Amino acid sequence: MSDHSESPSLIVLFTANLRANFELMPHVSAMIQRMRSALLAENPRPILLLDLGGAWDADSWECQVTENRAPYLVLDAMGYAAAHADGLRDEDIWGLQETVELRLMDNTRPASWKWRDMVVNLGPNATLPSVTWAIDDSATDGAIATSVEGCLMLYPQSGALGFVEAAWPSLEITQAKTIPFSWDIRPDPSIVACVEFVQREAKAYAERTARSQHDEDADE
Numbered sequence: 001m002s003d004h005s006e007s008p009s010l011i012v013l014f015t016a017n018l019r020a021n022f023e024l025m026p027h028v029s030a031m032i033q034r035m036r037s038a039l040l041a042e043n044p045r046p047i048l049l050l051d052l053g054g055a056w057d058a059d060s061w062e063c064q065v066t067e068n069r070a071p072y073l074v075l076d077a078m079g080y081a082a083a084h085a086d087g088l089r090d091e092d093i094w095g096l097q098e099t100v101e102l103r104l105m106d107n108t109r110p111a112s113w114k115w116r117d118m119v120v121n122l123g124p125n126a127t128l129p130s131v132t133w134a135i136d137d138s139a140t141d142g143a144i145a146t147s148v149e150g151c152l153m154l155y156p157q158s159g160a161l162g163f164v165e166a167a168w169p170s171l172e173i174t175q176a177k178t179i180p181f182s183w184d185i186r187p188d189p190s191i192v193a194c195v196e197f198v199q200r201e202a203k204a205y206a207e208r209t210a211r212s213q214h215d216e217d218a219d220e
Helices: 025-042 061-066 070-077 090-097 189-219
Strands: 010-015 047-051 082-084 103-105 111-115 118-122 130-133 145-148 151-154 160-166 173-180
Touching: 010 025, 010 130, 010 151, 025 047, 025 160, 025 189, 047 130, 061 070, 061 189, 070 189, 090 103, 103 111, 145 160, 145 173, 151 160
Parallel strands: 010 047, 047 082, 082 103, 118 130, 130 151
Antiparallel strands: 010 160, 111 118, 145 151, 160 173
């Protein structure tokens, strides 16, 4: 029989550089849900889901129309706990935060995430024990994460889901790997529907804005 009084390990799943790939995101969601289900079937444990930035893309019409809000709405539906919202201005972070459950973060304001009696601080400058991310580069040795004295540093990846298991509360890494995204996994139908909804709303907003601008030009 397992000893449930034993301190749990923390599992972190993370993505980065999704680049507003709305076709891919339902597949990523299905991949995450499959992994979460398998992990929780083994034993209840904290699983922290993060996006480390680059969810938006300047060439995406959905991002252009919504001022980069669209991908964060989809991440929220996918069950992310927090996202590095590097595509949003400060005022847009505050505005969108009122409508989503995931914590939208920049590089200055820390946040926290709780599982039972475990409290994990998130972001640069967060107090220990903390999970943070590299802002401008990757590990020189190709590592996806490093840990020093209760601080777990994650390095953004592209085209893959990051997986890190760390002891609590030291956050010493016990396992770390990347799992490449796969189009072969059947897409999460709820996220397919979410993407379609966000795209419809973005298109409708663009049409309303265009009509309003046309009316203003006609009145001049």
